[in-house]
Amino acid sequence: MFRFRLALVIIVSFGFVLLLGAVMHWGSDQVAGHFQRSQRAYQAFDRYENLSQEAYRYFKQQMDRLITGGPDAEAGVGASKQRLFEAMQTLRNEAVKEPTNDADQQDKPAELERVANLTAFLDASEYRFNEVEHLYQQGKRDQAVQALSKFSDEEIDIKFQPLIDAAIDAERQKAAKAKQELESLVSQSRWIAILASVTAAIFSLTAGILLLGRVKKPIEALMKGTNEIASGNLNYRIALNSRDEFAYLASHFNKMALELGVQQEKLHQGRLELENRVAARTHELNQLNEELKRMDSERREFLADISHELRTPITVIRGEAEVTLRGSGHDAEDYKDTLQRIVELSMQLGKYVNDLLFLARAETANLQFEWDILDLKELIAASVEDFQVMAEENAIAVSFDAPGQPVWVQGDKQRLRQVLFILGDNACRYSKPGGHIAMALWLEHNQAFFSLSDQGIGIPAQDLERVFERHFRSDNAQQSRSDGSGLGLPLARSILKAHGGNITVTSIENSGSTFTVTLPLISAEGDNDSHE
Structure with a gap:
């Protein structure tokens, strides 16, 4: 037209x-x-x-x-x-x-x-x-x-x-x-x-x-339509009511926009599918990477913890042996007690070595627990004797106050001994010569409580919440001893948490610290069943 x-x-x-x-x-x-x-x-x-x-x-x-x-x-x-x-x-x-x-x-x-x-x-x-x-x-x-x-x-x-x-x-x-x-x-x-x-x-x-x-x-x-289509608005349609060449051209533009929209939708769907696949694979890789990082971190933490904990039993074994060798006139019973403690400490070391072997074989740094019913009073009393050996070097006195009856709890004897060694080792290392370490055990509301108090350098008030963080050491601890890693207390909290317990600390700088541990008691029926 x-x-x-x-x-x-x-x-x-x-x-x-x-x-x-x-x-x-x-x-x-x-x-x-x-x-x-x-x-x-x-x-x-x-x-x-x-x-x-x-x-x-x-x-x-x-x-x-x-x-x-x-x-x-x-x-x-x-x-x-x-x-x-x-x-x-x-x-x-x-x-x-x-x-x-x-x-x-x-x-x-x-x-x-x-x-x-x-x-x-x-x-x-x-x-x-x-x-x-x-x-x-x-x-x-x-x-x-x-x-x-x-x-x-x-x-x-x-x-x-x-x-x-x-x-x-x-x-x-x-x-x-x-x-x-x-x-x-x-x-x-x-x-x-x-x-x-x-x-x-x-x-x-x-x-x-x-x-x-x-x-x-x-x-x-047509210009508006081409601008809209060029800007990416493929849903725009050119509306011309005439029957001339412009309407013919507009209809072809609309067909072209429709085809481009279909192609773009296909590309969009393909891109979304590809992005979803990439995201899924990326998520899997991230999960694997995070898992590898976690495993590596746990392995390194566990190795550091084990390395830290190996020192205490070795120190006690050496102390027991040196005390026994220096003494004279000991009867067979004394040697038997000493050898028994050395055996128990060797078992403790064996537990740590087994953890290392398990880590090497199972590719995981999670601690393994052997659950049993045990007398917490007897365990603490045995550990106190080991603390006395470590404390003799600095003329530090160790005392233990406990109820007359047994205190039954469910747990891993070696892991709880590990907690006691961590607390006792810290008390001996940071106490002043001629000081005193007091341990106490008591019962309250179906809970067993035991505390360890020393007269050492204490913990600054601003650091009380951080002493259970890995690799953290307060400034006065670093000035007092340079051979610490800041791994003992975090490991002790992890072990107690696995037992359903808790650990807290109160301290006055330059006066000493008191660590209090809580563990759940088992019922009397559980006690009778265990002894049967």
Whole structure:
């Protein structure tokens, strides 16, 4: 539809151009015709002027010959007569030519009449000159001169000159008329050109405005649609209600956007699926990595804990052996007790070694527990004897206050002994020489409590909550002893937590610390069942 309108505008515009060209061609032909008429009129004017000059020259030479005579005059008259004949012949030839337009056709009879009159006058003048010459030959000179004078006054001035003037005036009028018509034609051509140009301009402007109005809205809709699609809004659709080429183009744009949307959705789904797979694999890898980190961290922590705990039993074994070797007069029972404690400490060391072997085989750093019902009072009492061995080096006294009956708890004997060793070792290491370590055991609300108090360097108040953090050591502890790792108390809390117990601390810096441990008691029925 739009192509039809555009073709119609082009055809009409081309028609205006052809019309303007035809008008200009017609005008140029008319101008050329009028110009030729004007040129012919001026040429005829020149011919009449030439004829008049040649005629007067011929008349004068004839009069001079007749009056004066002589061979030279005869020769001049012959040449002048020949030129006059040629001028008259040229005039007759032009007069008898076929006219090229209606105006020349209308002027042709008058022109032929003028040429005929001039021809007749020239023939008559020749006859007059012959008569005058005959009078001269008869000796009638006066009559001949009188005849020449009469011919000059009556024929030349009265008849010939008016004919020449009338012919020249007619040609001048023809030239003026041709010029006037030419000017009028030029003016008409100018106005026709102006009118055609204005009409073409008005038509072009009107057609342009109408086409622009028809084109503006579809183009704006297409531009907006392409901008939306280019910006990624593939759900946008170009709405055109016309049935022209723009609507066809808009429908194809909409189809393209739909196909792009489908492809983009497929790509989006594929990307989401790929991202989900990558995320799942990444999550698995992160979990594996975290598990490996956790296992490695637990392994390193366990190795550090075991390394830390191996020191205490070895110290006690060495102390027991040294005390026994230094003494004299010990009976067999004393040696038996010493060897028993060494055996128990060796079992403790064996427990640690077994943990190391389990770690190497099972690739885990989790502590293993062997649950049993045990007498907490007996376990603490045995540990106190070991503490006394460690405390002898610094002359530190160790005491233990406990109830008279057994205190039954469920737990791992070696792990609880490990907790006691941690607390006792710290008390011996950080107590001042000549100090005192007091241990107490009591029962309260189905709970077993035991505490260890020393008179050591104490713990600053701001560090009380941090002493159970791994690798943490207070500043005064680092200044007092450089061989600590900060692993004992965190390990003790982990063991007690596994037993359902807890550990707390109170301390005054430079006065000492008290660690209190809580463990759940077992029932009397459990006690009887265990002993059965």
